[in-house]
Amino acid sequence: MRVVTERGFTLEPQFAAHAPAMFELLSDAAIYEFENEPPASVAAxxxxFKRLESRRSPDGSQQWLNWVIRLHSGDVAGYVQATVHGDGRAALAYVLGSRYWGKGIATRAVRAMIGELRAKHGVNDCIAIIKSRNARSSRLLQRLGFLGAGPETRAIALEDDERLFVLRANPSSR
Structure with missing residues (x-):
């Protein structure tokens, strides 16, 4: 896993040392409007983060790739992450502090991660699951070319209030 440099930010492989800066950012209540909750403490x-440094699931079947988004100012803006499966598919997630919303950072960071996943980690197709009410994430995924998945691609169990988005490396081959 390597550092990915883009205009305005870098994606740094996430380590336990990122916890203090990320705790402050992840304590932003606005980012939990649709799901999850802030971390309990810096120590937690x-x-x-220390568990995720293995970059692999305990059974070795998945790669766990997590990057912190570091702005060139030195501030952390959030993270992007991917669970890479052996079949060339990656499940993506991302979180930005609310003060960074609407600046194009998330779109550029997720695009950079997808490029890295395809170039260095053998990823073809990407999926993302979001809460149906999360219009901001829906727009971000659509800007990146993700399409809402139909019933034929739903091998993944979804909750009633979730939507599955898919970005195929070569849509005509499916």
Whole structure:
């Protein structure tokens, strides 16, 4: 896993040392409008990040790739992450602090991650699951070319209030 440099920010491989800066950012209540909750403490977040440093699931079947979005100002803006499966598919997630919303950072960071996943980690197709009410994430995924998945691609169980989006490397081959 390597650092990915883009205009205005870098994607740094996430380590336990990122926990203090990320705890402050992840304590932003606005980012939990649709799901999850803030980390309990810096120590708990550090412990979680330390587990993720293995970059692999315990059974070795998945790669866990997590990057912190570091602005060139030095501030952290959020994170992007991917769970890479052996079949060339990656499940994506991303979180930005609310003060960074609407600036194009999330779109550029997710696009950079997808490029890295395809170039260095053998990823073809990407999926993302979001809450149906999360219009901001829906627009972001659509800007990146993701399409809402139909019933034929729903091998993944969704909750009633969730939507599955798919970005195929070569849509005509499916």
């Amino acid at each position: 977040l550090r412990q979680r």
